[in-house]
Amino acid sequence: MKYTILGTGAVGGYYGAKLQQGGLAVDFLARSDYETIKSDGLRVDSCQGDFILDSVNVYSSVQDMPETDVILVSLKTTANGGLYDLLKPLVKEGTAIFVLQNGLGMEEEIAALFPRARILGGMCFICSQKREPGHIVHLDKGSISAAPLKEEDRPLLKEIQADFTQAGVEMTLLDDLKTARWYKLLWNIPFNGLSVVLNANTKEMMESEEGYNLGKILMEEVVAGAAACGCTFEPGTVDNMLEFTRVMEPYEPSMKLDFDSRRKMELEYMYRKPLAAAKEAGVELKAIAMLADQLTFMENRKK
Amino acid sequence: MKYTILGTGAVGGYYGAKLQQGGLAVDFLARSDYETIKSDGLRVDSCQGDFILDSVNVYSSVQDMPETDVILVSLKTTANGGLYDLLKPLVKEGTAIFVLQNGLGMEEEIAALFPRARILGGMCFICSQKREPGHIVHLDKGSISAAPLKEEDRPLLKEIQADFTQAGVEMTLLDDLKTARWYKLLWNIPFNGLSVVLNANTKEMMESEEGYNLGKILMEEVVAGAAACGCTFEPGTVDNMLEFTRVMEPYEPSMKLDFDSRRKMELEYMYRKPLAAAKEAGVELKAIAMLADQLTFMENRKK
Numbered sequence: 001m002k003y004t005i006l007g008t009g010a011v012g013g014y015y016g017a018k019l020q021q022g023g024l025a026v027d028f029l030a031r032s033d034y035e036t037i038k039s040d041g042l043r044v045d046s047c048q049g050d051f052i053l054d055s056v057n058v059y060s061s062v063q064d065m066p067e068t069d070v071i072l073v074s075l076k077t078t079a080n081g082g083l084y085d086l087l088k089p090l091v092k093e094g095t096a097i098f099v100l101q102n103g104l105g106m107e108e109e110i111a112a113l114f115p116r117a118r119i120l121g122g123m124c125f126i127c128s129q130k131r132e133p134g135h136i137v138h139l140d141k142g143s144i145s146a147a148p149l150k151e152e153d154r155p156l157l158k159e160i161q162a163d164f165t166q167a168g169v170e171m172t173l174l175d176d177l178k179t180a181r182w183y184k185l186l187w188n189i190p191f192n193g194l195s196v197v198l199n200a201n202t203k204e205m206m207e208s209e210e211g212y213n214l215g216k217i218l219m220e221e222v223v224a225g226a227a228a229c230g231c232t233f234e235p236g237t238v239d240n241m242l243e244f245t246r247v248m249e250p251y252e253p254s255m256k257l258d259f260d261s262r263r264k265m266e267l268e269y270m271y272r273k274p275l276a277a278a279k280e281a282g283v284e285l286k287a288i289a290m291l292a293d294q295l296t297f298m299e300n301r302k303k
Numbered sequence: 304m305k306y307t308i309l310g311t312g313a314v315g316g317y318y319g320a321k322l323q324q325g326g327l328a329v330d331f332l333a334r335s336d337y338e339t340i341k342s343d344g345l346r347v348d349s350c351q352g353d354f355i356l357d358s359v360n361v362y363s364s365v366q367d368m369p370e371t372d373v374i375l376v377s378l379k380t381t382a383n384g385g386l387y388d389l390l391k392p393l394v395k396e397g398t399a400i401f402v403l404q405n406g407l408g409m410e411e412e413i414a415a416l417f418p419r420a421r422i423l424g425g426m427c428f429i430c431s432q433k434r435e436p437g438h439i440v441h442l443d444k445g446s447i448s449a450a451p452l453k454e455e456d457r458p459l460l461k462e463i464q465a466d467f468t469q470a471g472v473e474m475t476l477l478d479d480l481k482t483a484r485w486y487k488l489l490w491n492i493p494f495n496g497l498s499v500v501l502n503a504n505t506k507e508m509m510e511s512e513e514g515y516n517l518g519k520i521l522m523e524e525v526v527a528g529a530a531a532c533g534c535t536f537e538p539g540t541v542d543n544m545l546e547f548t549r550v551m552e553p554y555e556p557s558m559k560l561d562f563d564s565r566r567k568m569e570l571e572y573m574y575r576k577p578l579a580a581a582k583e584a585g586v587e588l589k590a591i592a593m594l595a596d597q598l599t600f601m602e603n604r605k606k
């Protein structure tokens with residue numbers, strides 16, 4: 001199968017490079033970084049071994065891109081307003097759209113725009129950054145948990161899983177996409193937002209009694225929201241995730257990096273959509289709503 | 304009656320100077336500012352007319368201070384841990400202790416320390432600052448709402464009211480001290496804390512949909528906490544106070560000035576005591592608890 005990477009950043013740049021390195025055909029969309037990648041290739045400094053792709057099929061516009069089998073959506077969700085125009089020239093009968101974004105509801109929105117596309121969702125557990133144009137730094141982890149939006153597309157996802165495995169990327173298939181999306185939010189909602197409001201990394205938060213308490217309260221609200229939407233987790237999940245966060249290396253979540261670099265934060269899909277989904281299911285998530293309002297205020301103020 | 308001012312800052316410096324200017328006998332406690340006030344007097348630049356007190360009975364230690372009838376407690380509540388030692392040499396049978404601080408529960412604590420003192424509480428509606436040692440700037444307002452802790456001390460409070468009136472300070476007597484304290488918290492809890500977390504003044508908060516919403520949610524929780532403690536307000540109080548805040552001149556609450564100057568914030572009496580009182584009355588104030596945890600985190604982090 002042929003792969004097209006929509007967004008050659010920390011996530012798309014890494015997985016696309018791994019796929020090409022693993023022998024698969026890959027096209028990359030890059031906009032601001034197009035010239036650099038065209039002339040210098042794509043460099044990946046990885047904790048699992050550095051490599052450079054000298055020859056990269058890179059494009060600056062989707063209009064020029066050839067046909068494809070699988071589109072990896074690895075843009076920030078803040079760009080999703082323009083996703084229809086980006087996908088339109090690429091999506092044919094049966095094209096797979098594999099959404100590697102954070103948040104809730106992206107797959108359903110894309111399904112509404114392209115009813116005959118085959119839509120898959122992936123949760124990336126990776127610490128990576130784009131250090132400069134065409135230069136990705138992969139610091140830790142790298143696995144993907146994935147599930148199809150519709151069960152009928154599970155065989156397709158298994159084919160993709162085989163390609164990723166061949167390329168050295170671990171992929172776990174999950175039963176239910178919505179539950180998996182909420183599970184990722186369990187971490188993202190507390191620690192992305194708090195890291196911005198408190199101007200702190202995970203270690204600083206978890207070493208403070210109040211920071212720990214805030215994380216726990218928010219996480220428990222995510223559990224309540226998920227449950228209202230029919231998604232439940234194992235007993236002890238909150239405590240396990242707090243403990244996992246407490247012992248992990250100090251980490252600045254992506255939202256903090258975005259805020260500090262004056263990029264738009266992923267508030268819509270990481271906060272507003274889950275809040276709306278919970279509300280529609282009859283549950284008000286007050287602490288999360290408060291955090292979302294604080295973040296929106298801070299974003300607007302920074303402009 | 305003779306007055307003793309415990310804390311010659313923005314509040315105590317202003318009201319003490321007004322009382323002396325009005326012909327009353329006043330002693331001032333000043334610690335870091337003692338030398339300046341001793342040699343240069345006390346300067347008040349006031350929107351109602353500037354004046355300087357050339358001769359001030361100022362002391363650097365309560366041990367040296369003469370007997371008094373009324374002690375004005377105008378220290379920040381962050382100093383209340385040392386209040387017993389400050390009051391002990393001054394409090395005799397029947398001494399009046401008039402608490403001009405923000406928060407909840409100060410009067411009850413002082414009553415527990417000095418059971419035979421006559422304790423009064425005052426809510427100051429004033430915009431004033433200490434610009435430098437011995438130099439107070441009074442920007443706006445200036446009235447005090449007051450009530451006795453015990454009803455039997457209302458005649459004493461009326462005598463004090465007459466002295467303040469003579470000195471040109473408007474004082475309104477209220478029926479119930481606890482309700483008055485919660486009423487002041489209605490404004491202090493949302494806008495002090497949010498101004499720190501959002502790094503914004505009142506105008507910036509109230510012009511933002513999210514800032515307004517945060518203020519309203521927090522204020523409604525204060526109403527719920529007050530109600531649980533038996534204190535109720537007129538219908539429409541929240542909307543009126545939001546509107547009052549929306550139209551007032553841009554204002555940085557005292558907690559923001561404290562935080563920005565790396566002084567300790569008044570978290571204990573403005574947040575922890577009201578939270579504890581509401582909890583004891585059976586109500587969890589979740590948004591306020593979250594704000595309090597954020598503020599505590601920010602304070603500890605700044606150290």
